[in-house]
Amino acid sequence: MIKKLLIVFVCVFCLQTYAQDGVASPYSYYGIGSLKFKGTVENNSMGSMGVYNDSIHMNLQNPATYGGQNLPIYNNESRPVIFTVGGSSNKTCLDSNSSSAETSTQTFDYLAVAFPLGKLGIGFGLLPYTSVGYKLDNFNSFGQITHRYRGSGGVNKTYFSAGYQFENGLSFGVTTDYNFGNIKNNTIVFPYNSDGTSLSYQTREDNRSDLSGLSFNFGAHYKKMVSDKLEIQTSLTFAPEANLKSINTRSFNAIIFDNAGNEVEVNTVDVDLDTKGLNETNLTLPSNFTIGAGIGEPRKWFAGVDFKTQNTSEFSNPLYNYENTTFENSNTIAIGGFYIPKYNSFSSYFKRMVYRAGMRFENTGLKINNEPIKEFGISFGLGLPVGNTFSNANLGFELGNRGTTDSNLIKENFFKVQLSLSLNDRWFQKKRYN
Secondary structure (H helix, E strand, O other): OHHHHHHHHHHHHHHHHHOOOOOOOHHHHOEOEEEOOOOOHHHHOOOOOOOOOOOOOOOOOOHHHHOOOOEHHHOOEOOOEEEEEEEEEEEEEEEOOOOEEEEEEEEEEEEEEEEEEOOEEEEEEEEEEEEEEEEEEEEOOOOOEEEEEEEEEEEEEEEEEEEEEOOOOEEEEEEEEEEEEEEEEEEEEOOEOOOOOEOOOEEEEEEEEEEEEEEEEEEEEEEEEOOOOOEEEEEEEEEOOEEEEEEEEEEEEEEEEOOOOOEEEEEEEEOOHHHHOOOEEEEEEOOEEEEEEEEEEOOOEEEEEEEEEEOHHHOEOOOOOOOOEEEOOEEEEEEEEEEOOOOOOOOOHHHHOEEEEEEEEEEEEEEEOOEEEEEEEEEEEEEEEOOOOOOEEEEEEEEEEEEOOHHHOOEEEEEEEEEEEEEEEOOOOOOOOO
16 A cells, blocks of 8 residues: 555656646636636546446545445445546647647646545545636737737645445535635736837736635435446535635736846836725635436446536626626536446456546636637546556546637637546455454
8 A cells, every 4th residue: 555655646746747837728817717627537538427426436526426335246345445646638729810829738637535434435635626827929910019918827726525325325425625826917018119119118017816715515426226237326516606815916017028038027016906905805706506317337337417507607806807708607518428348357458448438518608709618528538457456547538629719719629638547445344364
């Protein structure tokens, strides 16, 4: 077990060292950034469908799934302790009506641990909640740059979850999240003389918000065998509206660029946000609700669907005034499943592998220039058994797009590769003596 723990922490260190901004999207300017998927590689490989639950994979989307029974197919042994860590690499092509660009990011996605305590289960972990990352330049009709927009940062969360399963297969659970992070945005204005020559100094506006606060997620999960082979699973989650405290700063800077293109600050003026009531503000996180259902044969196949709605219209951030932008309620439909040829095959490794696929359709709730920003993704993945244990590695792929080129907007086409390691060990099994 010590070796397994070392592997986990080495993976986390490598992912955090390698990761930079978690997203490269102009749409991350709005709100508190682009929402990150709250789930494992296994779930994301099934179109982000989160209704499915078993004893050897962690479900980060529903806290009720931490509860469970012992394993009857393994002599009623205790469920395993699970350590899981995941990361991803994302390549994005940004297209407008006049130009295109490519960018790539590598991110740490999650670290989580789950412990079985009889029918009760608890878990805790760390994962990103939102991410901000963009760099955009605006040009005039003469091809001269007029504005440069940049943003970075995001909100992370540490969480503690607990779930309990009753005898009838019904489970309830709750997650407490502590959200924290910072978001930095700046805008540089490039002024010109009447003859088109640039002025010596440019103006840069810097904004920073340090965010923190609690949020909660409540879940229910039900599974039942309806025949000798078929099992149904249903899922509900609800996250009530929450508030994050935002400590804000704003400054204006006169800058010049040196010969290497680096910004050099000549003069800085800090804005007194306290007089405007903006030094400390509350940022509203909208409530959301998810319902899902599916059917399958345990350790063989499963197919399910999730529907999620979020009251994004409730979002508010007093610090920013987004022009030509509104927030409406968002919704997501996720469809997916998996297939295992023969989970206990000794003759073929490929028969023990898990083959996953799915798709999702999302209206993000963001509306710019009267155009709703929608997202679509199709995904597939592989579950790779590690040795003869419950441990597994998971590889996932997602191909999709977000946004539109209509109304002078940007369309993003992305390809994501995800990798996770899930280490399982039974700490609480009973010892047997002859």
